Amino acid sequence: MKKRYQRGIRVALVLAGVGIAVALMLRAFDENILYFYTPRQVVAGEAPDGRRFRLGGLVTLGSIEREPGSLKVSFLVTDNQKTLTVEYEGVLPDLFRDGQGVIAHGAMNDKGVFVADEVLAKHDENYMPPEVAEALKEVHGENES
Amino acid sequence: MIPELGLFALVLTFCLAFIQSFAGLAGAYWRKPEWLALVRPMASGQFVFAALSFGLLTWSFIVNDFSVEYVALNSNTELPFFYRIAAVWAAHEGSLLLWILTLSAWTLGVAWANKDMPIVFRARILGVLGLINCGFMLFVMATSNPFIRLLPAALEGRDLNPLLQDPALVIHPPILYAGYVGLAVAFAFAVGALIEGKVTSNWARWLRPWTLLAWAFLTVGVALGSWWAYYELGWGGWWFWDPVENASFMPWLMATALIHSLAVTEKRGLFKSWTVLLAICGFSLSLLGTFLVRSGVLISVHAFASDPARGLFILIFLGLCIGIALGLYAWRAPAFGSGGGFKVLSRESFLLLNNLMLVVAAGLILIGTLYPLFIDALEMGKISVGPPYFNLVFLIPTLPMVLLLGVGMHSTWKRARWEMLWLRLRTPLSIAVPVALGISFAWGRPSVLTFVGVFAGVWVILSALSEVRQRQKMGRSFFALPRSVLGMLTAHIGLGLFVLGTTVTSVFSIEKDLALRAGDVVELAGYQIKLETLRNTEGPNFDAVEGVVTIRRDGEMVTTLYPQKRVYRVQTSPMTEAGIEAGWTRDLFVALGDDLGNGSWSLRIQFKPLVRFIWLGALVMAFGGLLSMSDPRYRKKRQAEAPAPELAEGTAP
Numbered sequence: 001m002k003k004r005y006q007r008g009i010r011v012a013l014v015l016a017g018v019g020i021a022v023a024l025m026l027r028a029f030d031e032n033i034l035y036f037y038t039p040r041q042v043v044a045g046e047a048p049d050g051r052r053f054r055l056g057g058l059v060t061l062g063s064i065e066r067e068p069g070s071l072k073v074s075f076l077v078t079d080n081q082k083t084l085t086v087e088y089e090g091v092l093p094d095l096f097r098d099g100q101g102v103i104a105h106g107a108m109n110d111k112g113v114f115v116a117d118e119v120l121a122k123h124d125e126n127y128m129p130p131e132v133a134e135a136l137k138e139v140h141g142e143n144e145s
Numbered sequence: 146m147i148p149e150l151g152l153f154a155l156v157l158t159f160c161l162a163f164i165q166s167f168a169g170l171a172g173a174y175w176r177k178p179e180w181l182a183l184v185r186p187m188a189s190g191q192f193v194f195a196a197l198s199f200g201l202l203t204w205s206f207i208v209n210d211f212s213v214e215y216v217a218l219n220s221n222t223e224l225p226f227f228y229r230i231a232a233v234w235a236a237h238e239g240s241l242l243l244w245i246l247t248l249s250a251w252t253l254g255v256a257w258a259n260k261d262m263p264i265v266f267r268a269r270i271l272g273v274l275g276l277i278n279c280g281f282m283l284f285v286m287a288t289s290n291p292f293i294r295l296l297p298a299a300l301e302g303r304d305l306n307p308l309l310q311d312p313a314l315v316i317h318p319p320i321l322y323a324g325y326v327g328l329a330v331a332f333a334f335a336v337g338a339l340i341e342g343k344v345t346s347n348w349a350r351w352l353r354p355w356t357l358l359a360w361a362f363l364t365v366g367v368a369l370g371s372w373w374a375y376y377e378l379g380w381g382g383w384w385f386w387d388p389v390e391n392a393s394f395m396p397w398l399m400a401t402a403l404i405h406s407l408a409v410t411e412k413r414g415l416f417k418s419w420t421v422l423l424a425i426c427g428f429s430l431s432l433l434g435t436f437l438v439r440s441g442v443l444i445s446v447h448a449f450a451s452d453p454a455r456g457l458f459i460l461i462f463l464g465l466c467i468g469i470a471l472g473l474y475a476w477r478a479p480a481f482g483s484g485g486g487f488k489v490l491s492r493e494s495f496l497l498l499n500n501l502m503l504v505v506a507a508g509l510i511l512i513g514t515l516y517p518l519f520i521d522a523l524e525m526g527k528i529s530v531g532p533p534y535f536n537l538v539f540l541i542p543t544l545p546m547v548l549l550l551g552v553g554m555h556s557t558w559k560r561a562r563w564e565m566l567w568l569r570l571r572t573p574l575s576i577a578v579p580v581a582l583g584i585s586f587a588w589g590r591p592s593v594l595t596f597v598g599v600f601a602g603v604w605v606i607l608s609a610l611s612e613v614r615q616r617q618k619m620g621r622s623f624f625a626l627p628r629s630v631l632g633m634l635t636a637h638i639g640l641g642l643f644v645l646g647t648t649v650t651s652v653f654s655i656e657k658d659l660a661l662r663a664g665d666v667v668e669l670a671g672y673q674i675k676l677e678t679l680r681n682t683e684g685p686n687f688d689a690v691e692g693v694v695t696i697r698r699d700g701e702m703v704t705t706l707y708p709q710k711r712v713y714r715v716q717t718s719p720m721t722e723a724g725i726e727a728g729w730t731r732d733l734f735v736a737l738g739d740d741l742g743n744g745s746w747s748l749r750i751q752f753k754p755l756v757r758f759i760w761l762g763a764l765v766m767a768f769g770g771l772l773s774m775s776d777p778r779y780r781k782k783r784q785a786e787a788p789a790p791e792l793a794e795g796t797a798p
Contacts, residue, residue, distance in 0.1 A: 091738035
């Protein structure tokens, strides 16, 4: 009897622990998933309002504008079909430059500008974020057909 | 000629490894002594030729033989000698060759150490290790040959990725690989035990030192990677929950669970099937990591080349390894049986909880890492899982684990007593609370979580120290403690330091992105940081802009830092080289951003208290593992099998 009782306690403890962990995990999961959108999808209204997401595309040549002497910068991100303005304040990554594929984390503001809190450009000059590469390929296909 | 010889040596290695595995597994099955006698010499030969093959590739790098494609892609005549050697394992093909060499070294160790191991069992283990190495050699020869010629030869090499031109790169991959690959030994032991159909305490005693060694390597390897990311990726983060980092961290969690579970299997004859399962999962996760990193599924600094054939090969290999091992497990493990029972309050229970928490943590990280890949494969959108998820799901299981660790360390086998635990732990508790309060308030206003984190760290350290004091009270001197106990305590102190460092750094770091001109001064955490001037400079294979930044505290000079923005001449990619003033209690971190025009530059300045404790803790942990491994007990002659020995021993691990 006593043994069974002890085992019962053990099982209950484990189940309770797992249950709490799963509940917290699901919540954390839901809150921290970032979806990826291209400028075309954003313009078409597919991106969620007021929720953070990842925007990817190419930095339009000559579109990088800095406010002199400050960290504020704005640039255009394009998928060769639609273009969005991105604003960012902070230090940009090493490989951020004209014509590069970038991914920005942030959300749209009510003026239709994407306000980024993080900008990523990866470590290789030949590198193109896979999402961006694919999006560009799609656009390319549509333009031809 | 040299590269062809290298490839030839690799083919020979493959043949020797194949004979080794066939002779080992078939010889053990049909009990052929003459086959069994072949196994050890083959293991030695395998190591010699793997080393030769690796050495010949290294030679091609040293002499800048750009007629070898791999050398041409990853080296350059301007590249310093030191980095030319490190470049051997800087990309996919060469790093696989390193992997093969490492596995050969482990095989050699298993073949010639453990003199008291039955010859049949050793043959089985070596057979499994040989098969794994054969798989990797096939992979290299079929998809990733580093010796391929480039015709016509290149005049100049494309140079090593500038990010990798760093002293840590020289040691990070070999050490990490030693750990990754070392888990193959545990895997082979598990498969060997499944073939024989029994797990004994001798089995656990033989496996423990190998697992400890692999775990220590893995610990140092992961810590080096984190340290490297901290100063070389330029922005002062030390862990990003990047899939590649997770790929190395999950096997670490499993290996940690395994060394604890092995303790129970050795001392008490319990958790047998569980230990075997952990050994299988540990290596499977390190193979999964290889797949993630090498298949091009992921993009990061580690994901060298994306070639679908490579991904497919590793996936099939992974499937075979896991499939066969788990199939054997399902077939044989139920026969292992379980030893004696234990009470709810006992060391066994605490170790069980430890295992549960570690596995849950690894599982949750695995979900977060793989989920985006699944969603992508199912074409349901492209998502990424952010670091807050990982931070939370990692803390949920591990924070209680660390808090319980102090109690677990002082619990006795089979049955512990609350009164006894209270007697031993009240002193650490009564010191830990005020110390934790003090540290929490040292850098600002803390939250509850800060206090809990700091308390957990201090508490673990103090309860480990209290164990030493208990022993002294019983009249034994510090040095008379068994090395395995000393090692265990040391590793736990390391964990405490790590928890302390992580908590304080996460909560009290200050980070500022600023636009500064020469002469500007900013105030950060009581330091006056002044950008004195900016100047041009150059290195052997790069040009750079260098900032001269002086740091003062209350007018007194602390140090001068020279953060750089480098442009490497061959690959023309810019690189941030941070200036770091390291200290026991805090790091000051200055990184140069971009030219903003008007003579001003963007700078990232950070104050990171106790950040060094993170890596220091990891090093102390690894040292504890090595100390524990050196316990003479592991080199004793085979002992008579006893399912539940040393019941009265109390606090031994």
